[in-house]
Amino acid sequence: MTQYAVTQIAGLKSSANRAIAFLTCDSEADIDANAEFKKLTSKDEMTIRSRFDHWIDGGVYKQYFHGWDNEPNRSCFVFKLKENRFYGFLCHPKPKENPSFLVCVLVCHGIKTRYDTDPKKLTRCNQVRVMPAVIKATGLTFPERKKEGQNSWVN
Secondary structure (H helix, E strand, O other): OOOOEEEEOOOOOOOOOEEEEEEEOOOOOOOOHHHHHHOOOHHHHHHHHHHHHHHHOOOOOOOOEEEOOOOOOOOEEEEEEOOEEEEEEEEOOOOOOOOOOEEEEEEEEEEOOOOOOOHHHHHHHHHHHOOHHHHHHHHHHOOOOEOOOOOOEOO
8 A cells, every 4th residue: 555644854844824835755756755855955955945944934936846727736845956946836735724724745846948837747746736645635734723621613
């Protein structure tokens, strides 16, 4: 049975609105964002971490990161560093407790050699984002919590 894990990236800014995590799976080589991130030089890692923090703060800067406006890629997202691309998907893992909380789950890495984005990367992100095992793994990392002593969810 294939095991997926979603791990929040340590050392990034903390926010009630946004977070970034890696999807990992030992049996699927194309789920490689975390492994490729670990290969970055310390300078490149520091640069991409500052871009992660900028997004967590609510920043907008298409030269560093962006999503897509149209289906089927509306839930896809990318962080850019030179020719490196870290592709993932956006989700709201706390629809009852904090419906506006947005997580970018980074799935795969690519080297951009042409203007257009490699459609295989976006297709892969779209495939995994709807898989029950990935949804479960995301929920384990970003669980909804009930308020102490109440039977209903916190809104």
